[in-house]
Amino acid sequence: MTHQKTSINRRSFLKSSALAGGGLMISFSALAKFDLDDKVSGLDLPDQWYELTGYIKITPDNVIKILNPNPEFGQNVMTSLPMIVTEELDADWKKVEVEMGPHDSVKLGPQFTGGSNSVRMYWKPLREAGAAARNMLMQAAAQTWNVPVEEITTKAGMLYHEKSGKSGTYGSFASKASEIPIPKGVKLKDVRNFNVVRRSQKNVEGLKIITGKPLFGLDYKVEGMLIAMIEHPPAFGLKLKSFDASEALKMPGIKDVFSQKLYEDGFEQGGFDTRTFNDLLVVVGNTTWEVMKARKKLKVQWESAGETKNIIGAQKREVIIPGELESTSTQLAKMKEYASKPAQQLRKDGDPETAFKNAAKVIERTYTAPFLAHNCMEPMNFFAHVTDEKALVAGNLQAPGWSEPTLAKLLNLPADKIEIQMTRMGGGFGNRAYGHYIYEAALISKKIKAPVKLVYSREDDMTYGIYRPMYTATYRAALDANKNLIAFHVKGGGIPEHPIHANRFPAGAVDNYLAEGWQIPSNITIGAFRAPRSNFNAAAEQSFLDEVAEAMGKDPIDLRLELLKRAKENPVGKPNDYDADRYAGVLKLVKEKSGWNNAENKKYSRGVAAYFCHNSYAAHVVDLVMRDGQPYVERVTSAVDCGIVINPDAAINMIEGAVVDGIGNALYGGLTHKDGVAEQNNFHRYRMIRMHEAPKKIDVHFVQNDLDPTGLGEPPFPPVFGAVANALYKKTGNRFYEQPYILQLNKTSRA
Amino acid sequence: MITLNVNNKNYNVDVDPETPLLWVLRDTLGLAGTKYGCGIAQCGACTVHVNGQAARSCVTRVSSLAGKKVVTIEGLSEKGEHPLQKAWIELDVPQCGYCQGGQIMSAAVLIRENKNPTEKDIDNAMAGNICRCGTYLRIRKAIQLAAEIQRKGVK
Numbered sequence: 001m002t003h004q005k006t007s008i009n010r011r012s013f014l015k016s017s018a019l020a021g022g023g024l025m026i027s028f029s030a031l032a033k034f035d036l037d038d039k040v041s042g043l044d045l046p047d048q049w050y051e052l053t054g055y056i057k058i059t060p061d062n063v064i065k066i067l068n069p070n071p072e073f074g075q076n077v078m079t080s081l082p083m084i085v086t087e088e089l090d091a092d093w094k095k096v097e098v099e100m101g102p103h104d105s106v107k108l109g110p111q112f113t114g115g116s117n118s119v120r121m122y123w124k125p126l127r128e129a130g131a132a133a134r135n136m137l138m139q140a141a142a143q144t145w146n147v148p149v150e151e152i153t154t155k156a157g158m159l160y161h162e163k164s165g166k167s168g169t170y171g172s173f174a175s176k177a178s179e180i181p182i183p184k185g186v187k188l189k190d191v192r193n194f195n196v197v198r199r200s201q202k203n204v205e206g207l208k209i210i211t212g213k214p215l216f217g218l219d220y221k222v223e224g225m226l227i228a229m230i231e232h233p234p235a236f237g238l239k240l241k242s243f244d245a246s247e248a249l250k251m252p253g254i255k256d257v258f259s260q261k262l263y264e265d266g267f268e269q270g271g272f273d274t275r276t277f278n279d280l281l282v283v284v285g286n287t288t289w290e291v292m293k294a295r296k297k298l299k300v301q302w303e304s305a306g307e308t309k310n311i312i313g314a315q316k317r318e319v320i321i322p323g324e325l326e327s328t329s330t331q332l333a334k335m336k337e338y339a340s341k342p343a344q345q346l347r348k349d350g351d352p353e354t355a356f357k358n359a360a361k362v363i364e365r366t367y368t369a370p371f372l373a374h375n376c377m378e379p380m381n382f383f384a385h386v387t388d389e390k391a392l393v394a395g396n397l398q399a400p401g402w403s404e405p406t407l408a409k410l411l412n413l414p415a416d417k418i419e420i421q422m423t424r425m426g427g428g429f430g431n432r433a434y435g436h437y438i439y440e441a442a443l444i445s446k447k448i449k450a451p452v453k454l455v456y457s458r459e460d461d462m463t464y465g466i467y468r469p470m471y472t473a474t475y476r477a478a479l480d481a482n483k484n485l486i487a488f489h490v491k492g493g494g495i496p497e498h499p500i501h502a503n504r505f506p507a508g509a510v511d512n513y514l515a516e517g518w519q520i521p522s523n524i525t526i527g528a529f530r531a532p533r534s535n536f537n538a539a540a541e542q543s544f545l546d547e548v549a550e551a552m553g554k555d556p557i558d559l560r561l562e563l564l565k566r567a568k569e570n571p572v573g574k575p576n577d578y579d580a581d582r583y584a585g586v587l588k589l590v591k592e593k594s595g596w597n598n599a600e601n602k603k604y605s606r607g608v609a610a611y612f613c614h615n616s617y618a619a620h621v622v623d624l625v626m627r628d629g630q631p632y633v634e635r636v637t638s639a640v641d642c643g644i645v646i647n648p649d650a651a652i653n654m655i656e657g658a659v660v661d662g663i664g665n666a667l668y669g670g671l672t673h674k675d676g677v678a679e680q681n682n683f684h685r686y687r688m689i690r691m692h693e694a695p696k697k698i699d700v701h702f703v704q705n706d707l708d709p710t711g712l713g714e715p716p717f718p719p720v721f722g723a724v725a726n727a728l729y730k731k732t733g734n735r736f737y738e739q740p741y742i743l744q745l746n747k748t749s750r751a
Numbered sequence: 752m753i754t755l756n757v758n759n760k761n762y763n764v765d766v767d768p769e770t771p772l773l774w775v776l777r778d779t780l781g782l783a784g785t786k787y788g789c790g791i792a793q794c795g796a797c798t799v800h801v802n803g804q805a806a807r808s809c810v811t812r813v814s815s816l817a818g819k820k821v822v823t824i825e826g827l828s829e830k831g832e833h834p835l836q837k838a839w840i841e842l843d844v845p846q847c848g849y850c851q852g853g854q855i856m857s858a859a860v861l862i863r864e865n866k867n868p869t870e871k872d873i874d875n876a877m878a879g880n881i882c883r884c885g886t887y888l889r890i891r892k893a894i895q896l897a898a899e900i901q902r903k904g905v906k
Contacts, residue, residue: 074847074884202843209848210839211831212784212824216849219783227778252767288787289767289774377788377796377849377883426786426849427883458789649843653889657846660885683793683881692874694887 014132014182023059024174026133056133062171064091069101071113073428075713076650079204081122087196088130092156098204103400103420113398114433116614116711123709131186140176191706200649215424217395220383225451228444229291231281233302235676236523237325240279241303248297253290257283260443268311272402274434276465276525282444321523325676335472338493343518346502349573350512355487359478367540369739370670372468378426379461384441385451390417396425403435410439430528434466463678465525470495471536475544483552487512496522499533508576509563531714534613542609542722556608557591578612585703586619586639593701594621594637607727611719614711616642620719624727633663633695641703642712652700655716659698662720664689670740758826768814773797775813784824784852795880798853799823805860824852838896846884854880854890862898
């Protein structure tokens with residue numbers, strides 16, 4: 001993987017070359033900040049700066065191809081990234097062809113989809129590449145027509161010289177342009193003059209999706225391909241002891257049953273090489289159904305896995321994984337016990353201890369949230385064809401650059417003998433940044449010496465692990481006799497990581513502030529889940545602020561705005577990760593657009609929440625009603641500041657989706673365990689939000705500004721949780737401290 | 752040997768009669784537009800039409816299909832011009848896209864039977880189809896738009 005140390009300054013360069021058969025290829029390379037601000041703690045993450053590359057190809061017959069480097073999992077980068085190039089190139093968007101890039105760690109950089117990074121990372125390099133290519137085409141035309149380059153204009157993929165009336169396509173000048181030196185410091189377009197970016201463009205794969213074309217990993221197929229499935233232990237903390245495959249092997253279409261180790265003892269895992277189960281029991285056959293059926297004939301003995309050890313990263317950090325069979329009830333009890341113990345101090349401003357001691361009133365509330373399964377609609381699967389000389393793997397993954405070094409080590413092949421092809425992903429939400437299923441597929445192919453597709457059943461997928469962690473946090477607020485907020489304390493913990501972002505709001509806005517964290521090790525594996533940690537914090541903190549505002553006798557939006565004013569004018573401590581003005585901006589916008597104080601909206605129970613993550617700001621007002629004792633969010637007003645919006649309609653789609661996802665997980669989401677066994681293993685037990693539970697209306701408003709774009713896939717998700725909790729309070733008079741809220745609601749309505 | 756009629760084409764398939772139609776479509780016939788999501792008729796990603804009715808192909812045994820007509824997303828229209836497909840493009844519904852074929856197949860039965868479905872009709876008819884990306888609002892709108900296209904007789 002190409003990566004550079006943070007000490008290197010931002011730089012970029014472009015390279016042009018002639019295409020075989022004529023035409024121009026501009027490849028670019030730029031160092032860009034790789035900002036994973038919501039990283040899961042304890043993982044060794046790559047350095048912060050990356051070399052990003054990509055290309056534009058223009059052929060003499062005027063075909064313009066733009067490579068999309070980043071994997072597509074529904075965030076629409078296959079459309080939005082090429083739009084940015086097209087804008088500066090001044091090409092005709094309708095005629096641009098988008099190519100999905102193969103994985104190439106040398107030529108294409110990190111190719112990472114996650115952390116709401118794609119647009120933020122590629123914004124500048126893609127603009128510069130497009131602008132340089134346009135400039136070279138203009139110079140080629142000026143030379144050919146023998147006119148000054150300043151007199152050349154472009155529009156929608158055409159070059160014009162108005163005085164002489166000459167014109168030509170980009171393609172007709174592409175070969176000549178390839179001989180022109182790369183210009184330096186080409187002026188980029190004024191963002192106010194954009195005509196591709198900031199206008200809604202349709203998904204470039206829309207027609208293929210709705211006609212059922214084979215786009216996804218599970219659709220990948222080659223001649224002679226076999227199907228493999230893995231029987232993993234029924235509980236976290238168990239491992240394979242022995243098996244009898246005699247019956248399974250007699251089943252039609254079954255080729256082989258064998259056990260396979262994922263990592264040998266002492267294997268140095270990358271930060272995202274999570275393994276939940278190491279001894280794999282593999283069934284290989286001709287078709288998926290035959291393998292599914294044969295699995296039922298396996299006779300397997302499982303035994304305690306005991307305490308195990310993971311070795312993480314080049315620093316060889318040792319992580320001890322406990323062996324016990326965990327249950328949700330004991331986990332909750334353990335969290336309570338840890339919450340009362342001293343914890344790691346993450347930030348302290350002023351003298352919170354004294355302030356709490358002297359407070360006229362202290363409000364203390366504890367919030368908990370369960371593990372969540374990602375439940376991508378397409379279960380984990382991957383294709384692999386490994387031979388002694390090389391490996392081809394193909395499918396859906398978020399971080400090919402992180403999987404490649406592990407594949408090389410596991411297969412004992414040099415990285416340049418490993419080809420990774422990226423398909424469209426049937427959802428990701430963080431899950432597909434963890435490469436275990438790719439390695440499993442590759443090891444199986446190597447063993448059986450055949451092309452194979454590894455398929456997880458829904459049950460395999462849901463019970464494998466890599467969940468959103470189980471979290472808790474206790475918030476305390478101290479008020480003086482005049483009901484002023486004088487101290488704020490958050491102590492958060494989780495299994496197996498804590499959720500605290502110590503330098504976020506309301507840090508910076510309260511004189512006396514303390515943030516602490518603690519964690520409990522577990523054999524239930526966890527991973528990034530859409531806005532990691534933020535998705536819990538925004539539920540807890542934003543519910544708590546609502547309650548604090550009430551105790552202070554203030555409107556919840558007004559309280560936040562007052563605190564943000566303080567953070568802007570006279571910030572307490574540092575660093576403060578957020579921009580107080582932009583944070584206040586989304587609150588003001590949502591207040592206005594939702595008609596926060598309008599009497600006509602009183603028929604709804606309204607809840608508000610806002611949050612900052614991935615450099616963006618989001619606020620929601622949810623309008624809730626009860627029908628037949630069940631809560632329904634009928635309407636949502638959303639305000640988002642993510643800087644320049646690349647593709648407005650697609651951005652609105654993503655925000656609508658984040659709102660629906662947030663309502664679903666807040667009300668219904670949760671995975672519980674009994675003696676290590678996941679109690680939800682498919683959608684009949686794991687409740688997913690369905691159409692009749694989705695709002696009737698979601699009004700999305702963007703803060704209009706010309707700032708460089710920031711993250712969007714994740715930021716609108718976390719504050720939905722808090723807004724739903726606050727609306728439920730308005731409806732029921734009860735505060736909601738435990739997710740999923742529907743359980744607490746049912747408990748209280750029965751009582 | 753079982754004879755299947757899929758998208759107006761006859762196929763002779765030599766599979767275990769218990770095999771769910773889903774896996775015959777995907778693994779045997781190479782029609783990958785019908786998706787695997789749960790295997791227990793809970794998510795709707797595998798929805799096809801059997802004799803014009805929406806069916807979950809993941810729990811439909813292939814042996815039950817003799818003499819019946821199966822239509823998959825690939826066979827819903829020739830070039831993606833069914834009113835629903837047009838509406839889906841118009842409103843740019845998909846995010847990841849994985850569930851959308853199943854959503855469209857469920858909706859196709861609804862708008863054939865109900866020329867002017869209300870939001871409630873749509874919610875009821877579509878409750879069996881999960882969209883993990885949360886595109887439900889657009890699906891609702893697209894179904895109403897498709898019904899309108901259908902009423903206007905635009906093919």
